[in-house]
Amino acid sequence: MIIGINAPDACRPGIEDIIRVFYRGFEIKPAAPGAGHDIEITLSLEQSDGYLLAAAGIQSANLERTHMEKEPVIPGSDLENESKRLARLAVYRLLEGVKAGCPTPWGIMTGIRPTKVVHRIMDGGLAPEGVIKALTEKFAVTPEKAALITEIALHQRPFLPAHPGTSREIGVYAGIPFCPSRCLYCSFPAYPREKYRHWVAPYVNALLQEIKAVGEAVKAASLNVRCIYLGGGTPTCLEPAQLAAVLEALNQNLPVTADRELTVEGGRPETLSAEVIDIIRAAGATRLSINPQTMQERTLRVIGRHHTVRDVMDAMERARSAGLETINMDIIAGLPGETAGDMRDTLGRIAALRPENLSVHTLAVKRAARLSREIDQYPLPSPGSTGAMLEEARRRAGLMGMVPYYMYRQKNMLGNLENIGYALPGRECLYNIMIMEERHSIIGLGAGAGSKYVMPGGMLYNRYNPKDPRLYVERLEEIIQKKKRGIAALNRA
Numbered sequence: 492m493i494i495g496i497n498a499p500d501a502c503r504p505g506i507e508d509i510i511r512v513f514y515r516g517f518e519i520k521p522a523a524p525g526a527g528h529d530i531e532i533t534l535s536l537e538q539s540d541g542y543l544l545a546a547a548g549i550q551s552a553n554l555e556r557t558h559m560e561k562e563p564v565i566p567g568s569d570l571e572n573e574s575k576r577l578a579r580l581a582v583y584r585l586l587e588g589v590k591a592g593c594p595t596p597w598g599i600m601t602g603i604r605p606t607k608v609v610h611r612i613m614d615g616g617l618a619p620e621g622v623i624k625a626l627t628e629k630f631a632v633t634p635e636k637a638a639l640i641t642e643i644a645l646h647q648r649p650f651l652p653a654h655p656g657t658s659r660e661i662g663v664y665a666g667i668p669f670c671p672s673r674c675l676y677c678s679f680p681a682y683p684r685e686k687y688r689h690w691v692a693p694y695v696n697a698l699l700q701e702i703k704a705v706g707e708a709v710k711a712a713s714l715n716v717r718c719i720y721l722g723g724g725t726p727t728c729l730e731p732a733q734l735a736a737v738l739e740a741l742n743q744n745l746p747v748t749a750d751r752e753l754t755v756e757g758g759r760p761e762t763l764s765a766e767v768i769d770i771i772r773a774a775g776a777t778r779l780s781i782n783p784q785t786m787q788e789r790t791l792r793v794i795g796r797h798h799t800v801r802d803v804m805d806a807m808e809r810a811r812s813a814g815l816e817t818i819n820m821d822i823i824a825g826l827p828g829e830t831a832g833d834m835r836d837t838l839g840r841i842a843a844l845r846p847e848n849l850s851v852h853t854l855a856v857k858r859a860a861r862l863s864r865e866i867d868q869y870p871l872p873s874p875g876s877t878g879a880m881l882e883e884a885r886r887r888a889g890l891m892g893m894v895p896y897y898m899y900r901q902k903n904m905l906g907n908l909e910n911i912g913y914a915l916p917g918r919e920c921l922y923n924i925m926i927m928e929e930r931h932s933i934i935g936l937g938a939g940a941g942s943k944y945v946m947p948g949g950m951l952y953n954r955y956n957p958k959d960p961r962l963y964v965e966r967l968e969e970i971i972q973k974k975k976r977g978i979a980a981l982n983r984a
């Protein structure tokens with residue numbers, strides 16, 4: 492089936508996102524005479540007598556319907572953005588009527604970070620009840636989700652500068668793009684370590700050089716590093732000496748604040764030997780992520796994790812004995828073949844391990860993942876069942892004394908749901924808040940790492956290192972020069 496769109500160019504990408512929520516798998520293209528589409532969706536925008544008007548229409552062989560949204564123009568508001576939002580809202584409300592319901596609780600919040608929107612509304616001085624009302628009316632978010640993101644944003648406010656880009660504190664991310672094996676659902680640059688073993692040493696050497704150069708540039712720009720995140724991939728699958736060298740380089744070269752946070756992603760529990768945990772502890776890591784994803788042996792085999800539930804428990808025990816302060820555990824709702832009962836069991840086993848953080852993801856079927864190519868072989872839970880798993884996770888996190896403190900959404904998540912990070916109060920990971928809310932700059936080091944340069948006023952420049960580790964090594968000098976210029980610009984801003 493083909494859907495033709497007739498809408499102003501600036502609004503088209505946002506409208507396409509909304510249409511995809513209602514019509515999955517349809518081809519969408521600009522409407523044109525003789526283009527042969529089965530459905531035509533039109534959108535027109537107008538400003539008249541102090542109001543913005545968005546009129547949406549749908550036409551097919553047996554259907555013709557229109558919907559109009561009208562809002563007063565608020566003086567000082569960003570008219571371009573408001574017009575795009577109203578256009579999406581008009582199309583959403585139109586299709587909600589046509590399809591007799593909404594397939595997502597998130598309304599028109601596609602392709603945007605929900606809590607960033609909440610912060611923008613809060614910056615305007617609205618009280619929480621007003622924020623929830625604005626989210627339900629202007630973004631078509633359900634009252635439950637509106638309350639959830641308002642709660643998260645309120646929790647984050649003390650960690651954020653009042654205005655984007657005004658903090659002299661930044662974050663640093665360093666990535667290790669190697670893993671013991673590749674998970675079924677993985678879409679990251681994560682190269683199986685055994686197969687690409689010959690790439691690892693040159694890669695680590697290049698990363699050490701980038702860390703040193705960035706450390707000098709950050710010092711020259713009089714910035715301070717408040718949080719460091721060593722992620723991947725699986726950093727803990729490096730040889731112990733390589734891992735120690737990377738952690739030492741981060742600690743020695745970056746000008747850190749006295750209260751600097753250092754997270755090490757130990758994603759695969761089987762990599763967390765006593766020696767590796769000792770290196771992480773000696774480096775002064777404040778947070779370690781041990782990620783079971785599920786505590787069901789059967790599912791671990793299906794998703795290609797190559798570790799057992801026992802490995803998770805052993806890693807946790809070693810981390811606790813070493814005295815690591817904050818442990819995070821990641822789980823995924825919606826894994827192939829899992830039921831709400833499996834999730835309940837997983838959460839019960841995790842609660843018994845008493846982590847300080849729990850990150851609950853919804854499975855996303857990404858194009859680059861093996862799961863996407865072999866989807867027919869892996870029955871996935873229904874959106875309703877996945878939603879029930881998230882609800883159960885929320886309930887259990889609450890019973891563990893945790894609060895939701897960051898969230899994000901991605902494309903192609905089961906049931907158009909969300910990922911939520913929970914933490915015991917006082918154990919929040921600042922890096923996770925920084926990366927989602929984009930009020931601090933973050934410098935990304937290593938293959939595929941993204942840097943976010945946030946200027947005062949909120950202008951955000953995203954820049955990426957090459958994904959391929961060989962290209963990263965080959966182009967290191969050029970990468971370093973670009974990064975130095977980006978960091979120097981932060982100082983001039």
Ligand code: SF4
Pocket residue numbers: 669670672673674676677678679681723724725758759
């Ligand atoms: S552990 Fe993470 S990065 Fe590594 S293969 Fe699995 S999903 Fe990808």
